[in-house]
Structure formats: structure tokens, C-alpha cells
Amino acid sequence: xxxxxxxxxxxxxxxxxxxxxxxxxxxxxxxxxxxxxxxxxxxxxxxxxxxxxxxxxxxxxxxxxxxxxxxxxxxxxxxxxxxxxxxxxxxxxxxxxxxxxxxxxxxxxxxxxxxxxxxxxxxxxxxxxxxxxxxxxxxxxxxxxxxxxxxxxxxxxxxxxxxxxxxxxxxxxxxxxxxxxxxxxxxxxxxxxxxxxxxxxxxxxxxxxxxxxxxxxxxxxxxxxxxxxxxxxxxxxxxxxxxxxxxxxxxxxxxxxxxxxxxxxxxxxxxxxxxxxxxxxxxxxxxxxxxxxxxxx
Amino acid sequence: xxxxxxxxxxxxxxxxxxxxxxxxxxxxxxxxxxxxxxxxxxxxxxxxxxxxxxxxxxxxxxxxxxxxxxxxxxxxxxxxxxxxxxxxxxxxxxxxxxxxxxxxxxxxxxxxxxxxxxxxxxxxxxxxxxxxxxxxxxxxxxxxxxxxxxxxxxxxxxxxxxxxxxxxxxxxxxxxxxxxxxxxxxxxxxxxxxxxxxxxxxxxxxxxxxxxxxxxxxxxxxxxxxxxxxxxxxxxxxxxxxxxxxxxxxxxxxxxxxxxxxxxxxxxxxxxxxxxxxxxxxxxxxxxxxxxxxxxx
Numbered sequence: 001x002x003x004x005x006x007x008x009x010x011x012x013x014x015x016x017x018x019x020x021x022x023x024x025x026x027x028x029x030x031x032x033x034x035x036x037x038x039x040x041x042x043x044x045x046x047x048x049x050x051x052x053x054x055x056x057x058x059x060x061x062x063x064x065x066x067x068x069x070x071x072x073x074x075x076x077x078x079x080x081x082x083x084x085x086x087x088x089x090x091x092x093x094x095x096x097x098x099x100x101x102x103x104x105x106x107x108x109x110x111x112x113x114x115x116x117x118x119x120x121x122x123x124x125x126x127x128x129x130x131x132x133x134x135x136x137x138x139x140x141x142x143x144x145x146x147x148x149x150x151x152x153x154x155x156x157x158x159x160x161x162x163x164x165x166x167x168x169x170x171x172x173x174x175x176x177x178x179x180x181x182x183x184x185x186x187x188x189x190x191x192x193x194x195x196x197x198x199x200x201x202x203x204x205x206x207x208x209x210x211x212x213x214x215x216x217x218x219x220x221x222x223x224x225x226x227x228x229x230x231x232x233x234x235x236x237x238x239x240x241x242x243x244x245x246x247x248x249x250x251x252x253x254x255x256x257x258x259x260x261x262x263x264x265x266x267x268x269x270x271x272x273x274x275x276x277x278x279x280x281x282x283x284x285x286x287x288x289x290x291x292x293x294x295x296x297x
Numbered sequence: 298x299x300x301x302x303x304x305x306x307x308x309x310x311x312x313x314x315x316x317x318x319x320x321x322x323x324x325x326x327x328x329x330x331x332x333x334x335x336x337x338x339x340x341x342x343x344x345x346x347x348x349x350x351x352x353x354x355x356x357x358x359x360x361x362x363x364x365x366x367x368x369x370x371x372x373x374x375x376x377x378x379x380x381x382x383x384x385x386x387x388x389x390x391x392x393x394x395x396x397x398x399x400x401x402x403x404x405x406x407x408x409x410x411x412x413x414x415x416x417x418x419x420x421x422x423x424x425x426x427x428x429x430x431x432x433x434x435x436x437x438x439x440x441x442x443x444x445x446x447x448x449x450x451x452x453x454x455x456x457x458x459x460x461x462x463x464x465x466x467x468x469x470x471x472x473x474x475x476x477x478x479x480x481x482x483x484x485x486x487x488x489x490x491x492x493x494x495x496x497x498x499x500x501x502x503x504x505x506x507x508x509x510x511x512x513x514x515x516x517x518x519x520x521x522x523x524x525x526x527x528x529x530x531x532x533x534x535x536x537x538x539x540x541x542x543x544x545x546x547x548x549x550x551x552x553x554x555x556x557x558x559x560x561x562x563x564x565x566x567x568x569x570x571x572x573x574x575x576x577x578x579x580x581x582x583x584x585x586x587x588x589x590x591x592x593x594x
Contacts, residue, residue, distance in 0.1 A: 051548045
């Protein structure tokens with residue numbers, strides 16, 4: 001399934017869901033050419049990812065400027081508002097209008113956001129991410145999260161997921177310098193998002209998920225190229241995803257949160273190698289010597 | 298020169314400089330052991346970097362919570378205040394008192410910070426960094442920066458710097474998941490700082506630099522393991538460093554800023570390869586075929 005297949009599910013498509021917000025579908029170039037000088041002293045042309053400011057106005061009030069690749073700004077805006085806990089549901093939003101000519105996203109809510117000044121006042125600058133400013137206390141909602149206790153990740157499934165990402169066409173392959181996040185249900189890739197800030201990528205996925213009337217049933221797995229920081233783990237848990245796989249490592253706060261919410265945190269996942277940092281009981285080792293091998297694509 | 302040699306230069310040492318603030322020298326463990334399960338289903342012990350919250354109180358007013366490795370919290374606090382333009386000089390600060398038991402850094406200023414509420418009100422969430430929230434407009438001060446027009450980077454010097462970093466003992470080697478920044482004058486490493494957020498690392502260097510009465514003369518070069526984002530480039534330029542070398546790539550905003558301030562931005566620097574993204578006229582190619590080779594350590 002690619003993004004084109006999914007676009008019909010969004011309210012901007014031909015089958016609007018009346019409860020969902022109206023969204024523009026703003027388009028922008030994702031890479032640009034750049035002439036560089038290499039170690040031989042010669043000039044050559046490479047591509048770099050685009051990076052553009054998107055200033056959010058909520059009911060005409062300026063909230064924040066996000067620096068983004070610009071692939072899915074409307075989903076990003078919704079996911080940002082959700083993950084900052086400024087809205088509880090996308091149904092509170094009437095419309096998101098993105099205009100790249102002015103770098104603005106105008107959000108119109110149905111009933112306003114209560115106490116928005118107060119709720120955006122406190123700052124926590126967190127680790128290694130593109131959205132360091134989390135309004136409100138980072139851990140406030142953690143203990144309310146209930147991940148499905150029975151959720152499991154098969155080792156063969158993990159290898160399939162890592163391989164799917166490896167062969168996926170991407171801005172990273174074309175231009176580097178972006179982070180990718182992806183949502184899988186069982187082994188099936190539902191959405192692959194890249195951004196210059198990896199928290200933009202996970203917020204975009206959160207925004208997209210919140211728009212779906214029906215997500216396929218199955219084990220939800222989240223993949224990220226970035227480190228498993230506290231924010232990444234919290235956001236995964238908030239999206240109801242009990243397993244996160246990363247190419248990279250984990251930070252101490254990411255570990256604490258994963259342990260606390262029962263999230264299976266897998267890192268250093270490349271070339272059929274990985275480390276499980278937390279909740280390894282969720283992993284089913286079906287590719288160990290003596291177990292029946294499962295072919296990976 | 299290592300950190301122990303430098304400690305005598307700080308005001309907390311035995312030779313306080315009266316104009317500099319008094320600083321604690323809070324200590325903390327930088328890594329911790331973690332039992333993980335690997336792809337064979339076996340348990341083993343690795344180390345992960347520490348990550349702790351440090352809440353800044355400026356004249357008893359809570360400002361922000363930084364998530365940090367905790368190696369040099371006092372320099373980090375000073376660099377943060379400088380790079381956020383909340384102070385113009387470390388001399389405005391009377392003392393920084395860090396207490397890890399409560400995760401707090403108490404900053405006492407000599408005369409208060411004028412209009413602190415107003416100056417911390419506007420947010421820009423920037424790219425891929427550990428301190429996404431830059432108070433005030435990101436580009437406001439860019440055009441006031443004047444980097445020395447004659448500064449040059451020799452190719453042999455670049456290779457020396459990359460090699461110095463490669464062989465340097467580090468938390469990254471022990472535990473992964475941290476970013477490193479380093480300040481060189483000519484080929485000499487003055488300060489090497491790691492943190493879970495790479496903007497903490499560069500802020501720490503800025504704080505340390507601001508405390509030095511005399512920095513050695515020579516070409517200043519900044520090294521970072523992270524991407525050359527707009528913030529990284531701006532902060533380097535603000536520190537008067539005209540050349541930045543990265544192991545990673547560049548973002549579009551990072552490129553714009555480097556071009557605008559005349560900063561030589563070099564990325565993808567590993568194994569005697571590199572790409573110069575901006576201001577390649579600052580590079581002296583002294584290791585091309587036909588030039589006299591310079592031995593690298």
C-alpha cells in the first residue's frame with residue numbers, strides 16, 4: 001500500500017468523513033539540487049532535503065513554527081496538536097489550510113482550545129529531536145496509557161519489517177539528512193513518513209492514524225531510524241503501539257518510559273541483528289536454531 | 298589538552314577570575330549498565346548513556362528543563378543562556394549552582410534579565426536537535442555576525458581533525474546514542490563534549506568558551522557528529538567559528554545560513570572523504586595529487 005492508495009481515506013479526498021476536518025493537500029518539492037565541492041576539489045551536484053518553516057495559527061493565534069520537509073503538512077499539524085495534547089481528537093478541528101507561499105498552516109477549531117495560553121506555557125526541552133518543546137509535563141499522561149498485554153513481535157516479523165524499510169524508496173536515499181518513521185500492522189507497511197525532524201515524522205503518522213475510521217486489525221509496530229528517546233516512546237505508546245523498532249539505540253529516559261508503560265523497545269536493528277532494551281517477553285524467537293525458519297522477503 | 302587541564306581556567310578552580318560567575322562542579326555518572334536480550338535470545342549487559350533532567354531557575358524563576366547527559370552542566374547552562382540570547386555575557390551571571398539530587402540549576406544574575414517573560418514567549422521548533430525551542434526569531438541576529446574573511450581550512454588539517462575525533466575516547470564508544478561536538482584551534486583539540494542532545498553539546502562549548510580569558514590564536518574549527526542544521530550553523534557563527542565539519546549532511550536551512558554568514562560547511566567527513574556544501578573558497582586543497590602530502594596522526 002502506498003500513499004496514493006491511502007489518500008482516498010483522508011477527508012480531503014472524494015469521500016469526506018463528516019466528522020473529520022477539511023484538509024488542504026499542499027504540495028512541495030522534497031529535495032533540491034546543490035552544487036558541492038568534494039575531496040578531489042571537483043564540483044558535483046547532489047540533492048539535499050528541503051526544509052521549510054510552517055507557522056501554525058490556531059484560530060488566528062500564532063502557536064509555533066515547525067521546520068519540516070513538507071511532505072504531509074496537514075497530517076503533521078493534526079499530529080502535532082494531538083501529541084502536544086492541545087486537542088483530544090481530530091474532530092475538534094474544523095479545517096487545516098496549508099499555504100506554502102506564506103509558510104502557514106491555519107487551523108480552525110470547532111469550539112476553540114480551552115486555556116491555550118496556560119497549556120503552552122511550560123517547556124521541556126527534550127533529547128535529540130525535531131520538536132524539543134513539549135508543552136506541559138512530559139510524563140503527565142504516561143500512567144494512563146494501557147498497551148495490550150498480549151501483543152507480541154515475532155523475530156521473523158521484525159526481520160521482515162527491517163527489510164521492508166531497507167528496500168523502500170525514500171528521500172533519505174535520494175538526499176540523506178532526514179529521519180524516517182513507519183507504521184506497520186503485522187508485517188504490512190501502512191504509512192512511511194520522512195522529515196528533517198524525526199518528531200515531525202512521528203507526529204505526521206499520529207495525525208494520519210487519527211483520521212482513519214478503520215485501521216487494519218493486527219499487531220501494531222512502529223519503526224524509526226532515530227534513537228528511542230522518551231518522546232519517541234511516549235508518542236508510540238500514546239498511539240497505542242506496543243512495539244517500537246529502531247536502527248539506533250536508546251536513551252535512559254526512553255528506557256524508563258518503555259519499562260513503565262510495558263512497551264517492547266528494540267534497537268540496533270540491522271542485518272538480522274538487534275537488541276531488546278525493554279519488555280523482551282513480547283518477542284517470540286521463531287528464527288533461532290531449532291525453530292522453523294520463516295522466509296524474509 | 299584534556300578537561301582536567303582546563304578546569305583550572307574555570308572560576309570554580311583555584312584561580313577565580315573575578316568577572317566570571319561562580320560555578321559548582323557537579324559530578325554524575327555518564328553511563329549505566331543495562332541487561333538486554335540480543336537476536337540469539339541470550340541476555341547480555343551493555344551500557345547506555347545517562348539522561349537526566351536539569352531544570353533551570355533564573356533568579357528563582359523556572360525557565361526550562363533540559364535533558365542532558367550531565368557531563369558539564371554549569372557550562373551547559375551558561376551556553377544555553379548565551380545562545381538563547383537571554384544574556385549577552387557570562388559576566389551578567391553571578392553564580393550557577395547545580396544540584397543533581399534535585400535535578401536543578403539555580404542561576405543567580407547580577408542585575409536580572411530584562412523582559413524575560415516577553416523574550417521567552419516566541420517559539421521556533423527547529424530541526425533534529427536536542428533544544429528545539431529557540432526563544433525569539435531564529436534569524437534575527439544572523440546578519441550582525443561577521444566571520445573573519447581570511448579564515449581557511451587546509452585539507453590536511455581537516456583530515457587531522459577527523460582522525461583526532463576518530464581515536465578520541467568517548468561515551469559514544471562506551472554506550473552509543475550521544476552526539477559529540479568539539480572545538481579545535483588549528484589542529485589542536487581544545488574541548489570535546491558529548492550529550493544526548495547535540496545542541497546541549499554545542500551550548501556547553503559556547504559556555505566554556507565564554508569563560509576563557511584567552512583562547513589560543515589560530516583557525517577555529519568546530520566539529521559535530523550531527524547534521525548541519527540552521528541552529529548548528531548559527532551557533533557556530535555566533536561563537537566566531539567560520540568552519541564547521543560534520544560526519545553527517547546538511548539541511549536546507551543550515552545551507553541558507555552558512556551561505557548568508559560566509560561559513561564554510563563541510564559534511565560527510567569520514568575516511569579522507571568530504572563534501573563542502575558552502576564557501577568552498579575557504580578550503581585549501583593541500584592533499585591533492587601533485588601537492589605536498591601532510592602526514593596525518
